[in-house]
Amino acid sequence: MIGRSEEYAKMFQLEGQLWWYRSLHERVFMTLQGAFGRRRDIRILDAGCGTGGMLDFLRRQGYTHLRGIDGSADAVAFCHERGFPVTFINLTNLADFEPETQYDAIICNDVFCYFTETDLPPLLSALADRLKPRGILVSNNNAFKAFEGQHDIAVGIRRRFVLADFEQLMPQAGLQIQHATYWSFLLSPLILLMRQWQRLQLRLGWQKPEEAQSDVYLPVAWLNETLYRIAQTEQKLLRRTPFGSSLFIIVDSH
Structure with a gap:
């Protein structure tokens, strides 16, 4: 998404409110609690931290050692x-950046989709090198080509993933998957319908690719809260689901 200043501005304004970001932030928080309990002194790196919404959420939960890096000047300015x-x-x-520094947890949300098949393995290896023993890598990723739509065009997504992709990539980097689940399973029919409609508009020429808009916008309050509650219920009741627009993985080193 580098170079898309207007998208970073929307992200900065809405990360604390939009149902999807709220759900993701809580999912990461629950993962950290599951791995480290009540400790708030663990060292956390958000690699590809965007406008800092995840860091801000964790700071409000009491975490004290937070570090962020990003390749966008716009994102860094908002942070x-x-x-x-x-x-x-x-x-x-990343391999050349502070190679001696390691972290208990690394967060890398919706970043891998911007890397080519050639560039992604070295990035995973560099992230693995930054993990302390018993450290974890937490990563959310765009999933399934069926969910491609205007959002992908608007933010410059190169690819979407399925779990099999990471089952192949992670061992090559010396990492192993602890847990993985697709999410927004309960909302996936609605999201899929919306994305298919977007693709139809593009095919018919009703929407120009250069005018594509991302899904980062705030619905009316009641709808935003309803979507959040549905995603929250899914997270509580369904530990693992087979389908969804996102793939959430927890990884540790061998």
Whole structure:
């Protein structure tokens, strides 16, 4: 999404409110609690932290050692507005960035979709090198080509994933998957219908690719809260689901 200033501005404004971000932030928080209990002194790196919404959420939960890096100058500027000393760095150069520093947990949400098949394995290896023993990598990813739509065009997504992709990639980087689930399963028919409609509009020429809009917008309050409650219920009741627009994985080192 680098270079799309208007999308970063929307993200900065809506991360704390939009149902999808709220659900993802809580999913990461529950993962950290499951791995480290009540500890709030663990070292956390958000690699590809965007405008800092995840970091801000974790800070409000009491975590004290938070670090962020991102390859977008726009994103880094918004993080600085939140008071985070985030470092501007292209993640393809992560191997050379503070190689001696390791973390208990690394978060890398919706980042891998911007990397080519050639660039992604070295990034995973660099992330693995930054994990402490018993550390975890937490990653959310765009899933299933069926969910492609205007959002992908608007934010520059290169690819979508299925679990089999990471089952192949992670061992090559010295990592193993602890847990994986697709999510927004309960909402997937609605999301799929919306994305299929978007694709039809593009095919028929009713919508121009250069005018594509992302899904980062705030619905009316009642709908936003309803969508959030549905996603929250899914997370509580269904530990693993077979389908959804996102793939959430928890990984540790061998």
